[in-house]
Amino acid sequence: MRTLKVLSISALFASIILSCGSADIISTPIENVDKNPLKVSELTKAEKENWGHLDLIKDTIPGMSVDKAYAEIIKKRKGKKVIVAVIDSGIDIDHEDLDDVIWVNKDEKPGNGIDDDKNGYIDDIHGWNFLGDGYDEQLEFVRILASGDTSHPDYDRAQAEYNKEYPKWTERKMRYEQILTQVKSAHETLTNHFGKKDYTKEEVNAIETEDKGLQQSVQLAKYMYSNDLESLEEAVKELEDGLVGINDRLNYNLNKEFNGRVNGDNPNDFTTKYYGNGNVKPVKKDESHGTHVAGIIAAERNNGLGANGVANNVEIMCVRTVPNGDEYDKDVALSIRYAVDNGAKVINGSFGKSFSPHSAYVREAIAYASDNDVVFVHAAGNDSKDVDTEPNFPDDNVDYVEVSNTYIRVGALAPKYGSNMLASFSNYGKQNVDIFAPGASVYSTTPENEYMTKGGTSMAAPAVAGIAALIRSYYPNLSAAQVKQIIMDSGLTINTRVIVGGNSDDIRPFSEVVKSGKIANAYNALIMASKVSQAN
Numbered sequence: 344m345r346t347l348k349v350l351s352i353s354a355l356f357a358s359i360i361l362s363c364g365s366a367d368i369i370s371t372p373i374e375n376v377d378k379n380p381l382k383v384s385e386l387t388k389a390e391k392e393n394w395g396h397l398d399l400i401k402d403t404i405p406g407m408s409v410d411k412a413y414a415e416i417i418k419k420r421k422g423k424k425v426i427v428a429v430i431d432s433g434i435d436i437d438h439e440d441l442d443d444v445i446w447v448n449k450d451e452k453p454g455n456g457i458d459d460d461k462n463g464y465i466d467d468i469h470g471w472n473f474l475g476d477g478y479d480e481q482l483e484f485v486r487i488l489a490s491g492d493t494s495h496p497d498y499d500r501a502q503a504e505y506n507k508e509y510p511k512w513t514e515r516k517m518r519y520e521q522i523l524t525q526v527k528s529a530h531e532t533l534t535n536h537f538g539k540k541d542y543t544k545e546e547v548n549a550i551e552t553e554d555k556g557l558q559q560s561v562q563l564a565k566y567m568y569s570n571d572l573e574s575l576e577e578a579v580k581e582l583e584d585g586l587v588g589i590n591d592r593l594n595y596n597l598n599k600e601f602n603g604r605v606n607g608d609n610p611n612d613f614t615t616k617y618y619g620n621g622n623v624k625p626v627k628k629d630e631s632h633g634t635h636v637a638g639i640i641a642a643e644r645n646n647g648l649g650a651n652g653v654a655n656n657v658e659i660m661c662v663r664t665v666p667n668g669d670e671y672d673k674d675v676a677l678s679i680r681y682a683v684d685n686g687a688k689v690i691n692g693s694f695g696k697s698f699s700p701h702s703a704y705v706r707e708a709i710a711y712a713s714d715n716d717v718v719f720v721h722a723a724g725n726d727s728k729d730v731d732t733e734p735n736f737p738d739d740n741v742d743y744v745e746v747s748n749t750y751i752r753v754g755a756l757a758p759k760y761g762s763n764m765l766a767s768f769s770n771y772g773k774q775n776v777d778i779f780a781p782g783a784s785v786y787s788t789t790p791e792n793e794y795m796t797k798g799g800t801s802m803a804a805p806a807v808a809g810i811a812a813l814i815r816s817y818y819p820n821l822s823a824a825q826v827k828q829i830i831m832d833s834g835l836t837i838n839t840r841v842i843v844g845g846n847s848d849d850i851r852p853f854s855e856v857v858k859s860g861k862i863a864n865a866y867n868a869l870i871m872a873s874k875v876s877q878a879n
């Protein structure tokens with residue numbers, strides 16, 4: 344196991360900042376926000392769809408000052424192309440906002456069935472698909488139970504998790520079905536009352552009646568409106584979509600009899616690594632996660648279409664590894680190595696799990712990325728947990744001894760500065776979460792030229808991966824370790840106390856839940872990168 348050169352790196356940054364004068368870093372003065380009235384109005388549609396790129400002082404929204412960085416620093420400068428590997432579910436490489444930023448393996452001739460570049464992967468034109476035609480999968484702790492190996496070191500913990508999760512999702516399905524029935528009935532009642540399906544919120548609010556059934560329908564409609572739903576038809580769709588996810592959880596993720604592996608390889612045998620195929624696209628439209636993540640990093644900027652990516656000189660290498668369930672450690676380890684070996688300088692990993700039977704193999708791959716000057720950005724997870732005390736994989740350390748100095752773990756922010764700025768779902772950790780970035784309610788690309796708002800640390804990680812790509816594009820002489828340190832050191836220090844894990848009784852200083860004590864900021868990162876680059 345390698346020891347890190349953390350002290351020397353920290354000393355380097357200290358000397359640079361002191362020699363240049365810390366006042367030269369044009370850092371957003373958080374104290375000004377603390378003293379001034381905060382934003383209390385609702386975000387506009389434009390702000391909602393771009394909040395992660397806005398500026399805390401100018402907009403009173405905890406974005407990453409991306410737009411400011413382009414306007415004042417990048418301008419019309421030409422940077423170097425940077426390959427960013429997105430290890431995720433399938434990516435719609437034909438999407439109108441992504442089709443011009445997809446990596447092409449120029450050493451491979453498409454469709455000839457020959458491994459032209461001799462990397463072991465045939466026809467890997469845009470990346471590789473380690474899942475083959477598979478998609479639905481079990482969770483890792485269910486696999487442990489399904490193996491029947493009661494001597495497995497995690498067997499008892501897996502059984503305890505199953506005993507908690509299966510009844511929870513069974514009860515959730517029953518509750519959703521009951522609510523869906525009630526909403527459909529209320530919608531039918533109101534449709535009959537108005538003689539039309541497209542009645543408005545205002546019309547519902549104006550109803551005065553002694554009819555008990557109509558009163559109940561009005562009450563339910565008002566409740567749905569209060570939860571940001573515009574109509575009962577929208578509520579029906581939300582509930583039906585929720586039931587799809589719940590049924591997937593029960594039928595596949597928590598089903599001990601289900602086996603989704605279709606590659607023919609043994610996921611526990613690391614001697615075989617050339618399996619899957621070169622088709623990196625989603626197997627169905629609902630497989631949208633990877634496309635959304637790719638858009639956050641690199642959706643084509645200012646082309647008049649739905650979203651802007653953080654980075655403008657990126658080629659997205661697509662590595663399909665994450666199923667509808669837990670990813671296999673073998674696939675993750677090989678995906679990281681594939682990305683490194685084929686030229687990626689930044690890797691985004693928006694996935695994670697609490698059980699990892701082969702975590703050592705993944706950790707070795709993360710160390711391999713570090714040894715080969717590649718930044719690996721990883722989502723912290725969405726369990727509202729402290730990852731210093733509760734496991735979340737992949738990670739880069741054993742008993743707090745790190746194997747990589749280029750691994751960045753990212754927590755998620757919500758679009759409102761103040762005590763509620765930590766997304767309620769986000770994991771956190773003073774030792775093991777490095778920085779926070781916009782992750783709740785993020786608008787980005789989804790398959791078939793569509794766009795959608797999604798939330799998760801899965802959305803926060805690619806925001807930081809985008810900053811890493813910007814630095815590597817405009818300051819290519821900087822090492823991956825320097826890029827990580829710049830992102831952590833240049834973020835905005837947050838002095839306010841925040842609600843942690845969505846628990847209003849748990850309020851702590853921001854510095855107690857994240858290693859850097861900061862939120863990511865592209866503008867400051869590029870300024871600091873310029874200084875470090877000049878000193879190299």
